């Protein structure tokens with residue numbers, strides 16, 4: 124791991140600059156105002172004549188910028204962070220000769236910045252150019268943002284009296300090596316029934332809450348974990364309990380992510396409950412990779428699950444892939460894409476491998492694959508989507524992603540998942556149920572968002588479910604402040 128000594132008169136900006144350093148150096152050991160070996164970066168911020176002057180240097184390359192102080196505390200805080208990051212970025216770019224695809228951007232939702240420019244009255248060209256000018260975002264990435272925002276603008280925005288509904292089922296048959304989600308292995312299944320009992324209680328409370336608030340359900344999403352790791356009777360119990368919510372939604376998604384959890388009986392439960400969209404996630408079509416990443420199914424099982432779902436009438440099947448999985452090269456990824464294309468799903472999400480601290484890959488000290496190869500894979504994913512007639516419709520980035528790439532959702536026209544867009548753009552209230560679920564309430568007049576979190580631990584959730592319902596009531600029934 125690289126070490127960096129950062130000498131700064133504004134240590135509170137160290138994390139921001141460290142994010143930029145990681146774009147170039149991967150994981151780093153950071154020493155703040157202390158020598159630690161490795162490279163040294165100096166940063167200073169001073170104020171003079173109504174301007175903030177920032178200087179960043181690594182000894183060989185220096186960068187200076189001046190920006191006017193607005194006097195608005197929130198704006199100035201944001202600009203100070205941006206200036207420090209840009210300084211670190213410019214020095215590292217010169218030092219390494221590398222230009223990251225997203226330039227100096229480290230946030231997870233770049234579309235927000237494009238929307239912000241559009242909100243200032245810029246047209247699309249000007250808004251994209253501004254992203255390139257300020258953050259050095261590549262033409263390729265700016266173009267995908269442009270296409271995403273164009274698609275999103277055709278989707279009706281949630282109204283203030285609407286809410287999305289999320290139900291989390293935090294169980295999986297095995298843990299994928301890259302997984303950072305809250306998900307317990309089903310094991311002997313002793314927690315499944317108590318969990319569903321608690322969840323049904325929380326659904327009752329949510330129905331009551333919606334009646335009190337007048338909120339109307341818009342999009343329903345059951346994720347996790349893998350909801351289809353529940354046995355059919357329990358899956359049916361949850362969906363029957365949630366039936367009044369489902370009935371009012373325009374879109375009903377259930378993650379049936381792991382093909383080895385899908386069978387005719389469970390698909391019948393989903394179909395008879397009115398589910399409109401399911402995910403059957405291959406991740407890769409190479410059995411050896413599936414074995415390495417701990418998914419206990421084969422590519423053939425994915426194909427069988429897909430055709431079974433089709434045969435049973437599911438007209439919107441989403442499939443997720445991951446670019447950069449251990450041991451895979453561009454040719455292998457291309458084979459997976461070709462196979463997926465032969466199936467013809469209505470939507471697909473191309474993820475880029477990221478190694479989160481809570482994942483098994485991190486524990487195994489796995490390294491991210493070559494950035495150039497992953498960039499080619501991501502490009503091939505975009506090409507395949509285009510070949511299938513799909514458009515990109517949402518995008519997000521994560522920390523520790525291979526090649527500093529992104530995750531992109533593609534869909535055939537008219538098949539963009541409302542819930543995904545609502546989540547990425549934070550445009551909808553969310554009443555979220557289950558262990559680890561996060562409810563969200565927008566206060567559009569006041570311009571802020573408030574959240575209420577359920578406990579993540581499954582046993583704690585079961586024991587304290589009434590408290591979770593109370594937290595949600597507190598969030599949605601309280602007055603704006």
Ligand code: SF4
Pocket residue numbers: 294295297298299301302303304306347348349380381
């Ligand atoms: S299926 Fe999804 S939630 Fe379950 S272990 Fe794998 S990545 Fe995690």
